[in-house]
Amino acid sequence: MTTREAIRDAALRCFAARGYEATTMADIGAAVGIRGPSLYKHVASKQELLAELMVRTMNGLITRHREALAGTADPVERLRRAVDAHVRFHARHRVEAFVGASEMRSLVDPHRTTVLGMRAEYEKLFRGLVEDGVAAGRFDVGSVRLASYAILDLGMGLATWYREEGELSENEVVWQQVDFALRLVGAE
Amino acid sequence: MTTREAIRDAALRCFAARGYEATTMADIGAAVGIRGPSLYKHVASKQELLAELMVRTMNGLITRHREALAGTADPVERLRRAVDAHVRFHARHRVEAFVGASEMRSLVDPHRTTVLGMRAEYEKLFRGLVEDGVAAGRFDVGSVRLASYAILDLGMGLATWYREEGELSENEVVWQQVDFALRLVGAE
């Protein structure tokens, strides 16, 4: 692991634990064993660290989504796979997801606009999946928008309460949430 | 409205918009038309403001929950009413809910322990409702814990995306989410 990667990881943990504003460059430095000012040999600024973390997280999420859907046409199966990827990503990257959700406020332009755009795009992808299912007569929902928000919220909630060491395995949580999502849209 | 109430409201709006750490006492003062130091004639500290906001929010949530359940024995109807109260509270107090969810990190003891306890209590109430429904054979869920987290997350998500001026009325959103929750636990 390069020093730069170690710094990114340390920043992620600090931002998650204390928040972006409350985290000092000295904190991040201490987490990788160097002094605060030495960080500037590797990164341009604290803000750049946050931006990189958030863009990476959204990229990862969207990439997993695309991979999960590749080559599947059935609306129910597509939603199943999308929710699986969504929930699994939030289970495996809960710290990233937590920072992504809670530190939007601290992200300033131009990266702010970029990340907001990526989030909007991701939401639209889910809305499309629900719409397709409704159009095919496989789902039954009152509001497509509310249903897709609900599904997204299900997964994002993991960032708060999921723990790897918990009593439920990753697969148990993922499959259970996939089931919730399919029930929610009244699949079949 | 007393000055103290105006200050609490202003602090709430500032914390929601900029976050606790990024909000200065001067910001809060400006929002009520006085200077930062003058706030200390009405409140003890910035931390006390945050604590009061968070405790009030949790108190409100738990109170609405109790009121909603009073005098109802049927498990399905109890969950329906609890989710209605939960979602309605998050719709009507989305700013409070947003701060409550995102500023836990900035809350320090002793208030931190108090609020965490209240949250745990609230979660337990929902877990109990789901358990009762399962015990009565009215619900069908793989994991009581996951189902109650899912229901709670549904409502908390509103804090992020709900807007009073949106195309959907409060009742439409609430009823839709109640329906989602009941589907989720496989009611009937």
Add this chain to the structure above:
DNA sequence: TGAGTCGGCTAATACTCGCTAGCCATCGGA
């Protein structure tokens, strides 16, 4: 009228933080 309280103000205290400057040890390659 005069004492006391209320609630504003400015000035100042005692930090803290992001970031820059500039120094120096180490080390790979010519």
Add this chain to the structure above:
DNA sequence: TCCGATGGCTAGCGAGTATTAGCCGACTCA
């Protein structure tokens, strides 16, 4: 062996922060 790059370090700048001290006008009430 020397040279330049790399990546640490300390010192310090400039800006900003919560909070306190202490002043003063306005209002209440005896």
